[in-house]
Amino acid sequence: MTWITNRWYVAAWDSEVDRTPIARTICGEPVMLFRKLDRSVVAMRDACPHRLLPLSMGFKEGDSVRCRYHGLLIGSDGCATQMPIKHEQVPKGLCATLYPVIEKHRFVWIWIGEAAKADPALIPDFWPCSAPGWTFDGGYNHIACDYRLVIDNLMDLSHETWVHQGSIGQHEILEAPIETVVDGDEVRVRRWMPGIEPPPFWRDALRSAGPVDRWQVCHFIEPSSVLIDVGVSPVEAGDTIDDHDSGVRGFVVDAMTPESATTTHYFWGMARNFDIDDAGFTARFKAQQGQVFDEDVEVLEAQQRSIDANPDMKLRGYSIDQGSVRARQIIKRLVEAERAIG
Structure with a gap:
């Protein structure tokens, strides 16, 4: 197992979950x-405790679900309330597993591990998604790759120069020095690009021409999230890598939830502090961001296929990979610590 079990993972966007059940495999379950x-x-184990047909195939009756196979009725607490045969007594303890679930920052978070350890305080702090003066929206991709490959991708933005040449990529990204900082179980990769011409998206967002200071701060939060502080400000504003609120700023929000060893639920979006009341811009930008991430999906799935086809080869790490290597080390250490506890 390559993921930490006793943690909160994003199971869905708030808009995805409605009265009709949806099925999703989270960390193998x-x-x-x-x-x-x-x-x-x-959030309930998607298996009828009678003959294991997926309950998501069943029929909703109020807040209960009736299994489509033999008609066992399961309440919202996971326990059976009515047997297939009339007047048959419900066996004590005939229940489907329930998982702790919390809605926060527009996401539905699920705790797959031991329910008694589900501490709401452990939900990653996606503060820009809920803060006044910011707006947030995004989308979802199912990716046929190890979730750690997505973290690698997000913690090394040098790939933007080549993978996203037509949108956010520029050669100045490769020329700017990077700083990698490890703080406990968190990693930050910081890049400051002073006095450059902005790429098309940031030029249009700033609504002015001329050189800008551009920044990228990739922040890994265990077990599997990356927030990327990005933006540009006019050179004359005098912003710095530590203080940069004079121009236009956003946080690329990325939550990677393992489905299996080689498949991932990828929830993405951007929280921004500019044009926050422009719903049309939000919709257009979401579509543009989706196109950018589609480019990543193509590369990541090809990478996973190549990894599977070359079992005698290993991933190598160079200076640009410091953030992803550190993030993987943290994940490995936490997985091993959890496994040792049993």
Whole structure:
């Protein structure tokens, strides 16, 4: 197993979960998600405790789900309330597993591990997604690759120069020095690009011409999230890598949830502090960002296929890979520590 079990993972966007159950495999476990009449979310093992047919194939009856195979009725607490044969007594303890679930920052978070350890304080702090003066939206990709490859990609933005040549990439990214900082179980990779011409997206967002200072700060938060502080400001503003709120600023929000050893649920978006009331711009930008991430998906899935086809070869790490290497070291250490506890 390559992931930490006792952690919160994003299971879905808030908009994905409604009254009709949806099925999603999280960290190797089949899960069914739906909303009760009071709009709270239920996360339940997607297997009928009778003959194991996926409950997501069943019929909703109020806040309960009736199995499509033999008609066992399962309540929102996971326990059977009615047997297939009339007047047959429900066996005590005939229940489907429930998972702790919390809605925060527009996401539905699920705890796959030991329920007693599910501490809401451990949910990653995606503060720009909920802060006043910011707006946030995004999308979802299912990627046929190890979730750690997506983290590698996001912690090394030098790939933008080549993978995203037509949108956010520019050669100045390769020329700027990078600083990698490890703080406990978090990693930051910082890049400051002073006095450069902005790429098309940031030029249009700033609504002015001329040289800018550009920054990228990639922040890995265990178990599997990356927030990327990005933006540009006019050179005359005098911003720095530590203080940069004079221009236009955004946070690329990335939550990678393992589905299996080689497949990943990728939830992405951007929180921004400019044009926050322009719904049309939000929709257009979401579409543009989706196109950028589609380019990443193509590369990452090809990389996974190549890894599978070349089992005698290993990934190598160079100076540009410091952030991803450090993030992987943290994941490995936490996985091993959890495994040692049993």
